[in-house]
Amino acid sequence: MSEQRSKADNISWQGFSTKAVHAGYEPDPLTGAVNVPIYASSTFAQDGVGGMRSGFEYARTGNPTRRPLEANLAALESGTYGRAFSSGMAATDCLLRSVLRPGDHLVIPDDAYGGTFRLIDKVFTQWGIEYTPAPVSDVDAVRAAMKSNTKLVWVETPTNPLLNIGDIELLAEVAHEGNAKIVVDNTFASPYLQQPLQLGADIALHSTTKYIGGHSDVVGGALVCNDEELDTAFAFLQNGSGGVPGPFDAFLTLRGIKTLALRMERHSDNAEKVVELLDGHPAVASVIYPGLASHPSHKVAAKQMRRFGGMISVRLKGGKAAALDLCSRTEIFTLAESLGGVESLIEFPGAMTHASTAGSALEVPDDLVRLSVGIEDASDLVGDIEQALS
Numbered sequence: 001m002s003e004q005r006s007k008a009d010n011i012s013w014q015g016f017s018t019k020a021v022h023a024g025y026e027p028d029p030l031t032g033a034v035n036v037p038i039y040a041s042s043t044f045a046q047d048g049v050g051g052m053r054s055g056f057e058y059a060r061t062g063n064p065t066r067r068p069l070e071a072n073l074a075a076l077e078s079g080t081y082g083r084a085f086s087s088g089m090a091a092t093d094c095l096l097r098s099v100l101r102p103g104d105h106l107v108i109p110d111d112a113y114g115g116t117f118r119l120i121d122k123v124f125t126q127w128g129i130e131y132t133p134a135p136v137s138d139v140d141a142v143r144a145a146m147k148s149n150t151k152l153v154w155v156e157t158p159t160n161p162l163l164n165i166g167d168i169e170l171l172a173e174v175a176h177e178g179n180a181k182i183v184v185d186n187t188f189a190s191p192y193l194q195q196p197l198q199l200g201a202d203i204a205l206h207s208t209t210k211y212i213g214g215h216s217d218v219v220g221g222a223l224v225c226n227d228e229e230l231d232t233a234f235a236f237l238q239n240g241s242g243g244v245p246g247p248f249d250a251f252l253t254l255r256g257i258k259t260l261a262l263r264m265e266r267h268s269d270n271a272e273k274v275v276e277l278l279d280g281h282p283a284v285a286s287v288i289y290p291g292l293a294s295h296p297s298h299k300v301a302a303k304q305m306r307r308f309g310g311m312i313s314v315r316l317k318g319g320k321a322a323a324l325d326l327c328s329r330t331e332i333f334t335l336a337e338s339l340g341g342v343e344s345l346i347e348f349p350g351a352m353t354h355a356s357t358a359g360s361a362l363e364v365p366d367d368l369v370r371l372s373v374g375i376e377d378a379s380d381l382v383g384d385i386e387q388a389l390s
């Protein structure tokens with residue numbers, strides 16, 4: 001299995017955009033192709049029994065399109081080992097099964113992504129895994145939630161959908177004091193805006209479907225770490241369970257990565273303009289955005305993030321009816337689940353992405369609307385929200 005490990009520690013340059021364009025691949029020596037070819041082959045000829053050519057034997061175990069993606073993902077997160085998966089939830093499942101055993105306990109955000117909560121609450125608890133929700137913005141609350149059998153602290157920052165911020169450095173200290181590992185779901189920030197491994201996290205997790213892919217045309221996930229033993233465990237389940245991306249998915253994700261820095265700057269620029277409209281609007285009860293000085297964890301976000309990203313949550317004075325009305329009235333913002341694509345999206349989390357939290361301690365407010373601000377012209381996006389609120 002060690003032959004399949006994707007290493008990025010031979011990369012000498014440090015610029016993020018340079019890594020995004022070049023890490024993990026050099027022009028093909030045979031053809032000179034500057035982009036990674038799509039190797040649409042399920043199996044690879046061997047030079048005798050056990051004699052693999054270039055380390056490939058079967059595409060579930062390793063594929064020459066996927067390998068550059070894994071090295072690139074590791075480089076973007078300033079990590080050593082990268083693993084690509086068929087979805088963010090496949091990566092989540094691999095991580096949980098690699099780290100936890102029956103009788104173990106983990107701490108999760110009290111406003112975690114609905115899919116993460118559903119997997120832990122409905123599946124892993126059947127196998128003797130315990131969990132405790134705690135606000136990631138409260139280090140003392142996370143410490144209090146730790147138990148003697150806690151093996152993992154799960155952090156989202158910003159959280160989905162309430163955009164709470166956790167101090168990764170302090171939370172890592174808490175986790176390690178309790179002999180637990182800490183994973184940071186870095187999907188909302190992307191590697192461009194935030195580097196969890198450099199702040200003490202053991203694992204960075206992504207739904208690469210979102211900002212990393214960036215074009216709403218591919219589903220994928222990723223795990224990045226610096227621990228060889230941990231990566232070996234990920235590799236075993238990645239191959240054993242088979243939740244891997246196909247070569248075309250890997251190609252599309254790599255293509256999206258090349259413009260990640262440019263897109264994240266535009267997402268952030270546009271979000272700031274939309275926030276300016278929403279903040280103080282008579283129809284709006286509150287705007288939740290880490291870039292606002294009024295955000296309770298603004299200083300923490302400013303410390304550990306390059307910028308504040310393209311995700312905005314807003315609560316409406318008219319309650320659920322007003323939230324649903326806003327979702328139905330936008331013209332450029334498309335009513336849809338997911339986020340992080342070039343197009344702007346709007347959703348009602350309580351009945352969409354976070355429906356699984358209904359009736360639980362993680363239930364989201366029913367007056368909440370989540371915006372994924374795209375890269376369209378800012379004036380058009382502002383105008384669309386303005387008319388929808390009028």
